[in-house]
Amino acid sequence: MNARALLRMTAPTREDFEIPYHEIGPAGAPLRLALVSGLHGNELNGVFVLARLANFLQQIAAGEREGTEVLGRVRIVPAANVLGLNTRSRLWPFDGTDLNRMFPGCDAGETSQRIAHAVLEATAPAEWRIDIHSSNAEFEELPQVRLYDPSEEERRVARWLGLPAVIERTVTPAASATLASAWKLRGGRSLVIQAGQAGSLQQEHCERLFRGLIDLLEALGVVLGLRLAEPENDVHFFGARQIFPLIAEHAGWFVSRLEVGQWLQAGDLVGYVYDGFEGRLRAELRCPVSGLLAGLRRQALLCEGDLVARVLTRQAFAPAVDTFLDAQGQ
Amino acid sequence: MQTRCEAFFRLELPYREGLSLERAVFTGGGAPRVAVVSGIHGDELEGLYVCHRLAARLESLERQHPGALRGSFELYPALNPLGLDTLQRRVPIYDVDLNRSFPGHASGLLPQRLAAAAMEALAGCALVVDIHASNVYLREIPQVRIARAFESKLVPLARRMNVDLIWVHEAMTVLENTIAHSLNERGVPCLVAEMGVGMRVTPDFAEQMVTGILHAARELGALDPALELEPATHVPLVADDGNVHYLNAETSGLFAPAVAHWNAVRKGDLLGTVVSPLRGNVLSEVRSPVDGVLFTLREYPLVYEGSLLARIMRSEETG
Numbered sequence: 001m002n003a004r005a006l007l008r009m010t011a012p013t014r015e016d017f018e019i020p021y022h023e024i025g026p027a028g029a030p031l032r033l034a035l036v037s038g039l040h041g042n043e044l045n046g047v048f049v050l051a052r053l054a055n056f057l058q059q060i061a062a063g064e065r066e067g068t069e070v071l072g073r074v075r076i077v078p079a080a081n082v083l084g085l086n087t088r089s090r091l092w093p094f095d096g097t098d099l100n101r102m103f104p105g106c107d108a109g110e111t112s113q114r115i116a117h118a119v120l121e122a123t124a125p126a127e128w129r130i131d132i133h134s135s136n137a138e139f140e141e142l143p144q145v146r147l148y149d150p151s152e153e154e155r156r157v158a159r160w161l162g163l164p165a166v167i168e169r170t171v172t173p174a175a176s177a178t179l180a181s182a183w184k185l186r187g188g189r190s191l192v193i194q195a196g197q198a199g200s201l202q203q204e205h206c207e208r209l210f211r212g213l214i215d216l217l218e219a220l221g222v223v224l225g226l227r228l229a230e231p232e233n234d235v236h237f238f239g240a241r242q243i244f245p246l247i248a249e250h251a252g253w254f255v256s257r258l259e260v261g262q263w264l265q266a267g268d269l270v271g272y273v274y275d276g277f278e279g280r281l282r283a284e285l286r287c288p289v290s291g292l293l294a295g296l297r298r299q300a301l302l303c304e305g306d307l308v309a310r311v312l313t314r315q316a317f318a319p320a321v322d323t324f325l326d327a328q329g330q
Numbered sequence: 331m332q333t334r335c336e337a338f339f340r341l342e343l344p345y346r347e348g349l350s351l352e353r354a355v356f357t358g359g360g361a362p363r364v365a366v367v368s369g370i371h372g373d374e375l376e377g378l379y380v381c382h383r384l385a386a387r388l389e390s391l392e393r394q395h396p397g398a399l400r401g402s403f404e405l406y407p408a409l410n411p412l413g414l415d416t417l418q419r420r421v422p423i424y425d426v427d428l429n430r431s432f433p434g435h436a437s438g439l440l441p442q443r444l445a446a447a448a449m450e451a452l453a454g455c456a457l458v459v460d461i462h463a464s465n466v467y468l469r470e471i472p473q474v475r476i477a478r479a480f481e482s483k484l485v486p487l488a489r490r491m492n493v494d495l496i497w498v499h500e501a502m503t504v505l506e507n508t509i510a511h512s513l514n515e516r517g518v519p520c521l522v523a524e525m526g527v528g529m530r531v532t533p534d535f536a537e538q539m540v541t542g543i544l545h546a547a548r549e550l551g552a553l554d555p556a557l558e559l560e561p562a563t564h565v566p567l568v569a570d571d572g573n574v575h576y577l578n579a580e581t582s583g584l585f586a587p588a589v590a591h592w593n594a595v596r597k598g599d600l601l602g603t604v605v606s607p608l609r610g611n612v613l614s615e616v617r618s619p620v621d622g623v624l625f626t627l628r629e630y631p632l633v634y635e636g637s638l639l640a641r642i643m644r645s646e647e648t649g
């Protein structure tokens with residue numbers, strides 16, 4: 001088996017636990033890529049895709065897929081928050097801390113800081129690092145790359161994943177303790193991916209993500225002999241001033257027939273809001289801008305001030321509200 | 331003195347109910363305004379009780395010393411009412427830490443709207459005291475925590491607060507989204523008070539804090555300078571990141587303290603043990619690494635490897 005442990009720890013009332021990872025590729029070869037998911041235990045897409053990817057690469061490394069070869073080493077941590085995954089909890093379940101707000105961590109600190117430290121130390125040395133997230137249980141994200149103050153090289157390589165959108169942002173204070181921020185402080189190259197919605201698997205997003213990662217591995221020269229994604233994949237880049245959040249001003253039921261990935265025209269219907277108790281129609285929500293529907297609310301219950309949709313626009317506009325809150329996936 | 335209780339912010343919830351933020355305002359003259367906020371974390375109740383005790387003191391003051399209130403007091407006991415009412419630390423639905431959502435945005439998402447409403451309401455205050463109650467795991471002695479950037483302005487105010495400790499800590503980027511940082515950045519002096527433990531009320535600590543707030547308010551001119559108050563008997567130690575020692579659990583298990591909170595300890599003293607619930611053995615001992623004062627002590631017994639058990643401020647003479 002190729003499974004190893006980033007960290008082994010005692011538990012108060014059950015057997016010792018560990019955070020396992022896969023190490024695939026020729027021993028002694030450069031560590032080309034580190035993939036992390038499941039820092040949030042309820043974000044399943046990344047965990048599933050990385051487990052499947054590990055199996056796929058393992059088959060190649062074992063010579064079971066003719067004409068293919070793993071040339072570099074790949075380190076895969078499908079779930080950093082193991083207890084969170086097993087208990088369906090976004091946070092580290094014992095004390096409710098967000099593992100992705102614990103970086104760079106500390107090997108002598110709180111449990112969650114120790115986990116963060118172990119994840120960072122295991123992944124930072126890789127030439128490329130990718131952290132995969134899946135929004136929250138209320139909101140579905142079109143598979144997309146998020147870049148934070150990126151280099152030209154990161155911009156170029158982000159395209160190789162073939163995901164439909166690449167968003168560039170700057171790091172906010174609240175995001176300064178994320179894995180992505182800690183990687184950046186260490187230098188080197190890294191990407192963040194958002195795909196789908198927490199709490200369940202969305203098979204279509206998983207397949208897209210899997211193909212994108214295989215494509216990237218091939219383009220980076222880590223794997224030879226594979227290319228799964230369609231080469232004409234349409235990739236669009238958007239800056240921080242091209243992210244339009246549609247925010248509800250009425251509470252009630254939100255109902256929509258749209259799917260993420262659709263292109264909207266200004267004035268298009270996004271959905272309806274019905275009164276929670278009386279059931280009457282309160283509002284038709286229309287998108288005031290044209291663009292790519294990159295995120296859509298999947299929770300029907302709607303508060304005043306809730307995010308309904310996120311639309312990526314061709315034209316830049318005045319800086320809007322930053323709707324990328326803590327619990328919105330990263 | 332005029333007293334009014336009012337909702338200063340309201341938004342709609344999906345099914346019939348609304349979410350409102352409430353405050354009580356006690357007005358003597360106009361300025362200065364002294365505000366107490368609490369309940370940003372829904373599992374911290376100490377500040378709510380401080381608000382109650384302070385309201386009782388102000389009402390009593392009005393009967394016994396009419397006219398003693400020169401400025402005004404504003405109490406904001408529950409900035410995260412949904413969290414408090416559902417026993418959740420974070421903002422329910424969003425699962426967001428409200429104290430990482432400041433300064434907020436009036437047309438943003440729900441937590442940002444709560445934050446923006448609080449910022450708008452508190453603008454112009456001469457002093458805001460943001461009361462926290464640690465969490466459910468750790469008990470804290472009444473203290474004020476101050477970011478280094480605001481040290482010179484806030485430490486003199488904190489010395490009036492009748493607390494046992496002032497902790498000046500280094501800047502942390504992630505704390506830039508707190509209410510205290512946001513208010514201080516905008517020129518509204520805000521002290522972060524920590525006391526007690528989550529989900530509980532410690533009446534003695536509340537009385538101590540009320541006395542401190544009244545002293546600070548009198549100093550600022552919100553109360554008649556001639557008004558006699560009970561003496562502020564607590565003289566704070568001043569800690570910084572260089573003299574605070576953290577004791578983390580070496581093993582998982584049950585923590586059994588061997589000392590009381592807020593005690594002088596000597597290097598090597600046994601502070602507690604981590605024991606196994608399965609066997610009669612001790613898994614690890616917790617001993618003080620220095621001479622000092624134990625100001626944080628684990629309240630919740632179950633621990634994971636790494637769980638914080640205690641914090642000690644090292645005594646000066648031990649270097």
